Amino acid sequence: MRLSTKGRYAVMAMADLGYYTHGHPTTLADIAERQGISLSYLEQLFSKLRRSGLVRSVRGPGGGYVLARPIEQIRVSDIMIAVDEPLQATRCMPGSPKGCHHDRRRCLTHDLWKELSDQIYLYLSSVSLGSVCEKK
DSSP states (O other): OOOOHHHHHHHHHHHHHHHHSTTSOBOHHHHHHHHTOOHHHHHHHHHHHHHTTSEEEEOSTTOEEEESSOGGGOBHHHHHHHTTOOOOOSSSOTTOSSOSSTTSOOOTTHHHHHHHHHHHHHHHHHOBHHHHHTTO
């Protein structure tokens, strides 16, 4: 399993919203500058975050983005899932009748990697955006 920039940057941007804005709208350009992330990449990520109900946009002068829920109610796993970051270490798709091998069998280490995926999800589900911002 490899964590892509999509997941890392989404969590960084959401932490930026929680840490720097204190509930006030901020522009993606400001987040891009503070975090060193491409503005066009942030626009793609925030489109997904908005559709998932994690952020909302505020229009007009002084507009931008704000967190859609209290910071302690947003889990890191919510962010990862919103931007389609896979949290699995197995080769096969979760819930798929097709196994890891071409003949639909599971590989010998399937259960090991499945358990790792489950532990990663459990851990990221236990971490709130608030605790990330408080550096706990």
